[in-house]
Amino acid sequence: MSFLHVDLNSFYASCAVVESGGAYNFDTPLMVCGDPKRRHGIVLAATYPVKRTGVRAGMPIWEALARCPNAVLVAPDFRLYMRYSDSFMRIVRRYSPLIMRYGIDEAYLDYNGCERIFGSAKDTADRIRERVKKELGLTVSVGVGDNMLMAKMGSDYKKPDAVTEINASNWQEYIWPLPVQSLMYVGKATAGKLRSIGVHTVGELALSSAVLLKEVFGICGQTLWKNANGIDDTRILPGAEPQKGVSKSITLSHNASTLPEICSALLMQTEDVAYRLRALKMRAGVVGIHFRYPDMSGEGRQVSLATPTFVTAELYESVKTLAGVLFRGRPVRQVGVRVAKLSCEPEQMPLFPSEAHERRLRLDCATDKLRDRYGADVLKRAGTLCFEHDEIDEFSPFVRV
Ligand SMILES: [Mg+2]
CATH class of the missing domain: 1.10.150.20 (5' to 3' exonuclease, C-terminal subdomain)
Incomplete structure (x- = not known):
């Protein structure tokens, strides 16, 4: 049996380096994080020079800057990551019919039987590493293992830009x-x-x-x-969908105490989540919202949808209803939107085709195209303009279940 686990190194930070057009390189101390002027921004990713100072993803910006004062701060750009992630997956997919996309920057390959076509798993690991570097400018670490666990431990073992083979004979020595x-x-x-x-x-x-x-x-x-003991019998099933959910949350620049204000923040999050769903070509069967209060306690509600969708307006209808139920006048500090039960089946032909659905879908497709070309801010829904909430600090593109 042989499996590969391919992991993009410091993914968000590396994308920022590659996109900087030579202004930064992998030796530049660089952190991707929310706006440091606002409260509670956290580090989402960092280059290795920053990591060597002990900075980790999730650390508050002030703490990270205390450790690495000369770091360059870069704002996250999810659409950019999505594009790189898709290109990365396209490369990986060439080497096995059975792959599992795990989050935005990792993939497992079931390599059993592929040796005859592409050569040894180790050679393929090196080929993928070289191709990603040449075609995308990013580095990966790859683990080659007897099972998925060993492959994963292998990609963690040596970073960045490395291949490590872990098997039954070196498990004890390495792990x-x-x-x-x-x-x-x-x-x-x-x-x-x-x-x-x-x-x-x-x-x-x-x-x-x-x-x-x-x-x-x-x-x-x-x-x-x-x-x-290195035992793991997890398998990648053909057509199995590893993507369990997509979520997005935001800490507001001030505590929100009215429903319209909260809904406007939720609409922003819904737009982003829906965009990601469409990029993944997946529809959500469940949508949920989450509030966090100033004392850091939180609560949420979710609902199953009669028809799975990735249309922004349709998801937002449920989000708004849930917000009306959950909001009871208590000031809210952070709001989040999450979708789950994702499926990639083609849309079912509705019994009564809805003109509204068609129109909304066309609108989404048109705005996606504009945003892909001109950036996220080229268009905004009026509903998101009434209030100012511009801090992205909890950036969890994919919920890993
Ligand atoms: Mg990674």
Whole structure:
């Protein structure tokens, strides 16, 4: 069995470097982040010179600047990332009929049977690495493994611009000395719990009692033990859709306390989410909204749609209804829109073709084209102009479930 995991290195920051037309290079300390003048902006991505100072994605801008004061700050440009991501996926797709797009900057390839056509998995990994560099100017790290887990651990093992083979014979040597957090699905909380039972490295996890792990972590304990031992039977299914959802949220420049103001911010988020859906050629069957309050507590609502859609106005109808239900006069600090249950089946012929639907779809297609050509700000819906909310700080193009 052989699988590849290809991961674009510091994706957003690298796109900014490539697009700068020589003004920056990969040695420039550069951070992609929200507007630092507004509150609570965070770092979304950074080049390696910045990362070496200890800056991580998700860190507040002020903290990052304290560590790396000379960093260049660049605003995010999602449409740009989407274009690069699509080109990246097109390259990857040439080397296997079974690929899984994972988020915006990663893909898995099931390479079984492809050796006869393209040569060894290692050679293909190098070819993909070279092509992405030559055609897009971006670097990738690639993992080649006996299963998807090993491939993923391989692409994490050495960055940037590298290929690492991980298989049953070097798993213990390469992976066991790593801290448990380097294993997939081991977050901070799980790592803390593991430390409390004396498990610090992947090797210690692999050698600990499966029974004890099950007692502490329930059914997940078994998966943890299996993964530490390099066991993973996940497969990419033909036609399986890895994209589970798209979401977008925004922290408002001031707390919003009226429904029209909140709806205007939600409309902006809906436009962006819908644009991404159309770029992915996927329709959403579920739409949800989320509020975060000044005390950082939050709540949300979601609804299933009778007909899956990627039309902005149709998604926004549900968003508006949900906002009316969720808003009870309490000031809101952050709003988000999320869509899920994505499907890429072609649109079903409606029983009664709706003229309104056709019109809205044509409008979306026309505005997408204009925005692709002239930038996101070339057109704005009147509903988004009444209030000023211009900080993008929580940028989660894809929800990884
Ligand atoms: Mg990446």
